[in-house]
Amino acid sequence: MLVLTAPVIYSMIIPAIILDLFIYIYQNICFPVYGIEKVDRSHYIAFDRHKLSYLNSIQKINCTYCSYFNGLIAYVREVASRTEKYWCPIKHSIRKKGLHKRHKEFFEYGDESFVNDKRNNVGG
Secondary structure, three states: OHHHHHHHHHHOHHHHHHHHHHHHHHHHHHHHHHOOOOOOHHHOOOOOHHHOOOOOHHHHHHHHHHHHHHHHHHHHHHHHHHHHHHHOOEOOOOOOOOOOOOHHHOEOOOOOHHHHOHHHOOOO
């Protein structure tokens, strides 16, 4: 029964590769314009589990897929958090799970000093 889910799981590689490509293009065009430091993709995506001799071929393929997909999500999150810090560093009014590390540096929700902060006088 588990093998029947494989096509669904592995079909996600197509949107993942498209996302990877678009994030690459996005940060290479936009980050230099905004003066945002680019995210080094290699710090997030690691392919090393396939070297483990105790894994069979299917397990190695599965580990490679998970390494890519989870690393990609972490990489995209870092790009998104740097973008959010630049454009809208305001905390949310409700507490959310899984906030990125930059969120603690953001302005408090309702803190109007954000509008007058020179760093945030973009687009307005």
